[in-house]
Amino acid sequence: MTSDHAPPRFAPTALMLGNIVTGCSVLAPAGMLPELASGLSVGIHTAGLLITFGAMVLCICSPLTAWLTSRLDRRRLLAATLLVLALGNLASAFAPDYASLLALRLVMLAVGALYTPQAAGTAALISSVEKRGSTIAYVFLGWSLAAAVGLPLITFIGSHSGWQAAYLAVGAAGVVSFALLTWRLPSGLKGARVELNTWVELGRNRMVVLLLLITTLQMSGQFVIFTFMGPLLKKLTGADPNQIGLVFAIYGACGFIGVVIATRIVDGWGPYRTSLLFTCLMLAGVSAWTLGAGVYPLMAVAVAIWGLGFASTNSMQQVRLVAAAPPLASASVSLNTSVLYIGQAIGSAVGGSLFARDLLGPTGYVAMGFVVLSLLAILASRPRVAVAVLA
Template sequence: MLGNFVTGASILAPAGMLPELSREFGVSIHETGLLITFGAIVLCIGSPVSAWLTSRFDRRILLSATVAIMAAAQFASMLAPSYATLMAVRLVMLAVAALFTPQAAGTAAMMVPPERRGSTMSYVFLGWSLALAVGLPLIAYVAHHIGWRVAYGGIGVIALLNLALLIWRIPAGLEGAPVHLRTWGELARNPLIMLLLLITVLQTSGQFAVFTYLGPLFGKLGGSSELAVIAFGIYGVMGFVGNVIASRVVDTWGAYRTSLTMMSLLLLGITMWTLGAGYVPAMLASMFVWGFSFASTNSMQQVRLAGAAPMFASATVSLNTSGLYIGQAIGSGIGGVFFAHELYYAIGYVGIVFLALALGSVILTRRAL
């Protein structure tokens, strides 16, 4: 869980410091946002490739090495002299970081009996919720009031702590089922898995069209980009609460019902943001609903994928992780174009369209799982 916190903070950090990075390196907000867009492209390719290449590795060694490289990359980012250097360090780091989330999920699935798999995997993914509940608001605050370099250094220190805990607590000799090339072909021929992956791409695209530029949007529509620190805090805390609740009810409700509920709330939250854009209380209120459902929606996707192919959880979760990053690239790319053309109010409607399609796709999976 702590490793997912480090991974989430590392991936999302630029979203909390876009204005500071823009001023530091003399590039536009749109160009700074490419740190997320290009990073997402690397992640979406790296996740399944790394799952294939490392399927036979000892999980303790694999997860520990991944976190060690992430820690080194944070300190290198802290010292970056230019935008190009920061981008290069980030892309190299993300090529390795793509390993962690799917392998952590696969490791958790192997360590518990089937009846506890759903709640355990949801717990592991709480790290991402914590990254948003605590990490991103803190990154945004430190970047604005102390300096973005200090924020990167802080992530590096936490990564070193995580490294020590992984070496200490993960059992040695833990290996999953080998992922062969034919595995990807079998998964690609599974209609349920393909539909679940499409849902992930759609819902992430809708969210990141807005989320990537949340700070600057509060500056343009709400009068102060500092309000984004509050928004990130609400979003993250509610995400943590929502994921905890989902992990408690999924074994009783079932993954489909829980997923449908959270996706519906996600669409409601984005709609509230869109209709309330320009009115600060409404914009902040939307964070409660949107935040409550964002992390649990993804956790349920992971649980449903693991249930569809339990022996290949690391492979299916890596594909889902790729779907997340494809969605991040699509959403942040579209949002960046709209932002560059000053179509600030229209960005929310992009989110509504994507999430409405995602909800419709969830309904199509009703009879499957």
């Protein structure tokens, strides 16, 4: 049941910090692919499969765990998920070989798939209807901060102290986040039960299906480049680890700024127009990356523009899904997270295939194609009431 009052003090922040840990857990290999490849004696493409296979597990487990845990107390559920992520990252630091690291990652992410959709659903439970959009966007800000702060730190630690130290840092952050969430999130929060026919109802909802397609296309396009952004920058521009870390920081910082702006305007603009705006920025950034390939300053500026859109569009997708089918929000948001990871798997697999064949230039054009398709899908999802008013 949605609250009519302000959420408990620091509860949204606790949920947001959990998303930082989740985001860092998912994205960490992208920030230290060369170190992982060198330390584990595998190729860059093989190291990139940590993201591809992890995304596949996430996309399967997100709706499955939403169904299995829909009636559990949210505080206990989310706290347990963060504890598994913390322990999984700490254990990863001691993995003796690639196979062990991959196995640990898959187990950790199978449980971690719970967090983002359940955090979004919990944010809806503790906020008023009027503030639901901005609260969900704020909670999703954790993913922006994971890219803005977490990923550059992972890149820095990995390049200077080794990939094991980077995993230890993420694990320590997970322990802190677990403690804060256990302290601040109220107990007794439960969403609507997710039944098998819930998925059937969602499949019959045209708007929900279209929104899920948008998420898939957006993430596929971005991860064609993002998974191998560090190695691409090194090969195309000769960038060193510090320059690569700077680009990751620009990407994440602009993502943070984008979400802050989206959080402030969504209640007035509405999620459709906000989503359209930031997807256009994403397309502009990916296009600039493609056209500026080989020139480090141009590619860094392109990443800044792209960064403004990447996290904002994700948070708007969450808001639009909650509005499209409020009683089914827990299930629809979990499906959105699932297709988000499907997009990551598709994009990283396509990007990896191109990278392995040394087709570095075409990666940008393939990414642009996916994002253009997502923009067309957004236009097709225009709310009917808006069409009527404009007519």
